[in-house]
Amino acid sequence: MLPPAGRDQMLERSSNRPDDGRTPPQAFGELAVTLQSQADARSELIGAAPTDDETNRKNMALLIQLRWTAVVGQIVTIGGVHFWLGIPLPLERMGAVIGALVLLNVSSLVWVRHRAAISSNELLVALMLDVAALTAQLYLSGGATNPFTSLFLLQVTLGAVLLDARSTWSLVALTCASFVWLTLAYRPLDLPPNPISEAYSLTVAGMLLGFVLNAVLLVVFVTRINRNLRERDAHLAALRQHAAEQDHIVRMGLLASGAAHELGTPLASLSVILSDWRRMPDLAADQELAEDLAEMETSLQRCKSIVTGILVSAGEARGEGSSPTTVTAFVTALVDEWRNARSARTLYFVNTFGEDVAIASDVALKQVIFNVLDNAYEVSRDWVELLAEREGDNLVLSISDRGPGFAPEMLAQLGKPYHSSKGRAGGGLGLFLVVNVVRKLGGSVTAENHRKRGATVRLTLPLATLAIGGSFDA
Structure with a gap:
């Protein structure tokens, strides 16, 4: 056993050892600020993840596909009505509308490919252009009396799924205004002189075809749009999970690094004390006690290496952790x-x-x-x-x-x-x-x-x- 005076002298020497000028609480506080700033940066990065843009890009691609479907459907319908049913239509002007749709689609493909981000407003513009094209074709083929006016509901439904409430109501206002305009201004269809019953049957057949077309397109495209939205939600959920895991890592890093800093002081004190004990003649003469001190010093060095490893992992001792x-x-x-x-x-x-x-x-x-x-x-x-x-x-x-x-x-x-x-x-x-x-x-x-x-x-x-x-x- 050491006399009290000797222990006091060694403790005083250990407490006066040089350091880096920071107390453990100060260093721990600085580490906390650093790790928290890293966590905030990760949160901002996750918040800015381009999930909405990717979803809007996929939805714009669906609208382009729908427009191709509309082009094919209009060609088939116009050809059938004009040549099979014998109802004359202004093929040149209706063909010009179809040509405009094709040009719009080709331009949209190029535009989407070089566009960095696609907003909801741009989806609204695309839907409004489709409504304008549909209105033009209906104007040239009977206006509001054309049974294919039900296709306005397809545009409204797509807008309700894709857009926010304000944009959706804007689309509703446009379709309603277009329908009202078609009741006042349109090119009448020159129906062949047939009995009323036959004209009625043509109207019913057109309404049935429009209903089936509406139903099929709604199921196909709304299902695919919902799939895009589910993928977006799943991606956001994965990002939130990743953020939560990063938060756990930050908290554990704070705890481990803080503990390592706090342990540095007593470990250094013990190291000084053991070093002085091993140099004392009375203790060095006792072989069994000298072996115990050597084992204690080995264990102490292992503790110090563990603490150093924690600090290296936290990035506070760069260059010491790799070789x-x-x-x-x-x-x-x-x-x-x-x-x-x-x-x-x-x-x-x-x-x-x-x-x-x-x-x-x-x-x-x-x-x-x-x-x-x-x-x-x-x-x-x-x-x-x-x-x-x-x-x-x-x-x-x-x-x-x-x-x-x-x-x-x-x-x-x-x-x-x-x-x-x-x-x-x-x-x-x-x-x-x-x-x-x-x-x-x-x-x-x-x-x-x-x-x-x-x-x-x-x-x-x-x-x-x-x-x-x-x-x-x-």
Whole structure:
């Protein structure tokens, strides 16, 4: 035992050691601001994701397809009425309207291809042009008496699905005004001199054809529009989920980095004390006590390396977390370190990677692999296997165990926070971090159960991402 005076002197020396000028709370506060600003930037990026523009682009393509359908339908209908039914129509002027629609469609295809973004107002203009073309054709073929006036409802329905309320009502006003105008100004149809009953039957047949055409087009195009909207909603939901996961990462980063800063002070104090104890003659003479002090110093150095690793992962010690190495050297050193730290000799390492590749070691990746190995070791103390292999341009690490395997719901929610097979609150964060770190490296994580017992977690990592300078030599 040291006398009180000696302990006080050593504690005073440890408290007066040089530092970087920031207290741990100050450094923690600065880190909190940095991480929060990164989270805000991600939120703004997600909020500005071009989901609406992509949906509007798909819907504009549907309107262009509908216009082609209208062109074909008008050609068939005009030809049938003029040549088959013998009802004369102004083919030149009606053909000019069809030509205008074709020109509009070709121009729209070129315009959409070079347009950076498509707004709802532009969808409204497209629908209004279609209403104008329909009005022109109805004007030339009987006006409001033409049974195909029901096609106005198709435009209104599409507007109600695609546009906001204000734009939809604008389209409703245009169609109503067009219909009223067609009751006052139109070119009458020169029907052949037939009995009233036959004229009536032609009107009914036209109404039936218009109804069927309306129904078919509505089902086809509204269904496809709804599919576009569902895809947009699914994309937004995925973005929100990603934002929530990023928020979890930020909070855990704050907690881990703050704890690392706070632990720095007592660890440094302990390091100074142990160093002074080992230089004291009375303690150095006791062989058993000297061995205990050496073991304590080794454990203390491991704690300091863990704290340093946390700070490196947080980006606060750039240049200390990466060093040039190779795939084989990196994985072999990782296996040795894991075995020594956990006194575990049940980890079997198999390397079938083949020709070695130069990469940069990464502290975060090492912690990720440690996490998966720890999970496997926790449920399978007698056997854990790490297989390193190459698949194309990817490094694949497979960690297998003989534990109970993953529950079906765990496999379905792999990588989601707070979904754990260990049955404790707050569990599941390990695999959540594994999935997110590997995803940041451009890789993927999969898990599967074995037929009899055990499970395998596969980490697929692009060699181009791990390579020094962003490229690698095969």
